[in-house]
Amino acid sequence: MNEVKEHDSLEQMIRQQVIERGIADPAVLDAMRSVPRERFFSGDQRDSAFADKASPIGHGQTISQPYMVALMTQRLDLARGHRVLEIGTGSGYQTAILARLSGEVYTVERVKPLLDEAWERLMDLGIRNVHFRHGDGMLGWPDQAPFDRILITAGAPRVPEKLLRDQLRDGGVAVVPVGPDDGQMLLRIVRRGRKLEPRDVVPCRFVKLIGQGAWDDPSADDR
Ligand code: SAH
Numbered sequence: 694m695n696e697v698k699e700h701d702s703l704e705q706m707i708r709q710q711v712i713e714r715g716i717a718d719p720a721v722l723d724a725m726r727s728v729p730r731e732r733f734f735s736g737d738q739r740d741s742a743f744a745d746k747a748s749p750i751g752h753g754q755t756i757s758q759p760y761m762v763a764l765m766t767q768r769l770d771l772a773r774g775h776r777v778l779e780i781g782t783g784s785g786y787q788t789a790i791l792a793r794l795s796g797e798v799y800t801v802e803r804v805k806p807l808l809d810e811a812w813e814r815l816m817d818l819g820i821r822n823v824h825f826r827h828g829d830g831m832l833g834w835p836d837q838a839p840f841d842r843i844l845i846t847a848g849a850p851r852v853p854e855k856l857l858r859d860q861l862r863d864g865g866v867a868v869v870p871v872g873p874d875d876g877q878m879l880l881r882i883v884r885r886g887r888k889l890e891p892r893d894v895v896p897c898r899f900v901k902l903i904g905q906g907a908w909d910d911p912s913a914d915d916r
Contacts, residue, residue: 699731699742706730706743711763718767724793725763732814733784752804754900756784757846761879761897765868768881768894769842771795776837778860780830781846781902785811789820791844798823799837801830803903831904833860843867847902848877855906857882857889870899874908 707725716722731742733756741748747755757765765787771777775795782788782802788811791798802808805827812825826834830845831853838860845853848870857867861884870877871891879894901908 699729702743703730706745706759710745710758710760714760716760716763716767720771720794721763721767721790724766724790725759727793728786728789728818730759730786732818733786733789750784750807752807754783754804754807756786757899762787762790764895765844765846765879766790766794768868768879769844769866771842775841777842777844778830778834778837778840779844779846780833782808782811782825783846785814787844787846788823789815789818792820792823795842796822799826799834799840800824801826801828801834803827803829829904831856831902831906835860839863839865841865843869845869845902846899847907848872848874848897848899849902849907850874851906852880852882852889852891853906854889857884858887868894870897874901 731739734742738748747758750756771794777791777795777798779788779800782800788798788800808825808827815823833856839862840860841862843861852871861867863884865884867882870879872878876898879897880891881894882889882891903910
């Protein structure tokens with residue numbers, strides 16, 4: 694694909710998959726327009742860059758469907774000054790969108806090669822307000838807490854209450870898919886003091902969140 698074609702495909706993706714499904718926040722749409730999604734796909738997967746689905750990125754993981762990225766981003770209600778914790782960097786696509794809309798992004802990924810590739814892509818795109826860490830995101834990033842926003846981009850078996858109470862600022866918002874392996878509910882959770890107030894957003898299906906207080910590590914050979 695050449696650049697003009699990719700621009701057209703990106704516009705079409707945003708119109709058909711995002712705007713027509715009700716995402717209207719102009720800042721979210723602008724952020725999606727400014728991030729070349731095809732750059733987050735390796736050669737053999739590039740044809741699916743604008744497809745209406747999650748796609749494989751290696752190591753048994755996936756880049757989220759464009760609509761899901763847009764929806765999660767919109768429900769986070771980001772502001773320019775926000776400090777955001779993202780758990781599950783994956784390809785780095787969602788990370789790039791968050792970086793466009795907030796102040797500083799702290800992103801954690803447990804699969805090192807994915808983290809390294811994401812770092813390279815964001816460097817190439819000139820995105821400099823992202824901090825990368827390899828490890829279990831369920832431990833958060835204590836020395837940078839509290840965060841205004843927390844986004845988890847893998848499916849948690851239950852609400853990660855400890856992480857949210859310890860590292861989400863009072864009044865802050867978290868977006869987290871919660872539920873069994875074969876299908877979760879995307880939750881938008883507001884922290885009010887010790888209370889966590891969850892609201893359902895949409896049924897969804899993400900890869901497993903693996904770590905402390907989440908799913909068990911099935912093996913050690915996927916790192
Ligand atoms: N937003 C990413 C989604 C990647 S899929 C994208 O669109 O590309 C979810 C990612 O979460 C996977 O890369 C997986 O390795 C990672 N992950 C799962 N459990 C994790 C944990 N406890 N800490 C950090 N990353 C985790």
